[in-house]
Structure formats: C-alpha cells, structure tokens
C-alpha cells in the first residue's frame with residue numbers, strides 16, 4: 788500500500804489535488820493506496836495533552852502498513868505546515884526507516900515550493916526516510932485559468948515522480 792499524506796487542512800486544496808495526481812498513477816499501476824491528511828487522526832501536538840491515543844495508533848498503523856509514502860505540504864511562510872510536522876513528530880525511525888517517499892509542495896507563486904521541499908527532505912532524513920530525487924512543486928499558474936486543467940509540463944513531472952517512487956520501492 789502506498790500512503791499519501793497531505794499536510795494541508797483543505798480537502799480540495801492544491802496539495803490534495805497534486806497528491807491525487809500521483810495517487811491516480813499508482814492506482815493505474817495496480818497499487819493499493821490510502822489517503823490521509825492533517826485532520827484525519829485528530830492528533831494532539833506531540834507531548835501536549837493526554838487525548839488522542841487512538842488517533843496516534845491509527846496514524847502509526849497507516850504508516851506501518853505502507854511500503855512507500857507520498858508526502859505533500861502547502862508552503863506556509865517559507866516552509867512546510869506545522870500540521871505535517873506534528874504528524875512526523877508522532878513517528879520514529881524504527882517505524883519508517885527505509886520507506887521511500889515522494890515529496891510534493893503547493894505554494895502561491897511559481898517561485899515558491901522549493902524551500903518547503905528542501906525542509907521536508909531535511910526532516911525526513913532524520914527519520915531515515917529516503918526522499919526520492921524526483922519532486923513536484925505546484926502553484927496556481929500550473930493550471931489553465933478557465934478550464935482548471937493542469938499544464939502538460941506539470942502532468943509530465945507527476946509521471947516522473949510516480950515512476951520514481953515505484954522504482955525506488957521496487958514496485959516498477
């Protein structure tokens with residue numbers, strides 16, 4: 788199973804839609820997928836509060852069941868979302884080490900996204916998660932203003948990212 792993790796709280800936001808592009812490609816290749824987002828498990832901020840044990844267990848179980856990850860985040864003030872960081876803080880390297888990850892960033896400008904991708908890559912390294920070389924950065928300019936269709940260039944990059952993850956996971 789390939790787990791898609793969305794660091795945005797907006798189900799119809801750019802991050803979620805970009806992850807769906809990857810999900811469609813994984814499914815077309817015959818792979819099972821599961822999609823979760825920052826709101827799925829109602830997690831407490833790590834180390835604070837007593838509640839949320841069932842959510843923490845469910846989140847860790849989802850990660851444990853995955854052979855590979857696709858992790859996306861909106862760019863918030865030059866980095867990835869605190870909600871995604873909290874999800875990651877509830878993991879440890881014993882659970883995720885070696886599971887390859889594809890990274891996706893959504894930003895408000897064509898020059899955005901890169902800092903977010905780099906920050907995710909840096910944090911995932913501490914969890915011994917190998918982020919693949921191919922990555923996807925999306926912004927509103929990647930879609931046709933009237934039809935909403937993604938540009939061909941963006942769709943080709945999604946192909947590369949999906950193929951890269953399947954290759955790295957040994958599923959290609």
Ligand SMILES: Cc1cc2nc3c(=O)[nH]c(=O)nc-3n(C[C@H](O)[C@H](O)[C@H](O)COP(=O)(O)O)c2cc1C
Pocket residue numbers: 795796797799800801802803860861862863864865866893894895896898899900
């Ligand atoms: C709190 C906040 C901070 C943001 N900071 C940036 C930023 O630093 N750079 C940028 O390009 N866009 C920034 N944006 C725009 C978001 O990255 C953009 O709206 C993105 O589509 C949000 O992801 P979503 O659509 O998946 O929710 C910010 C948006 C919010 C709400």
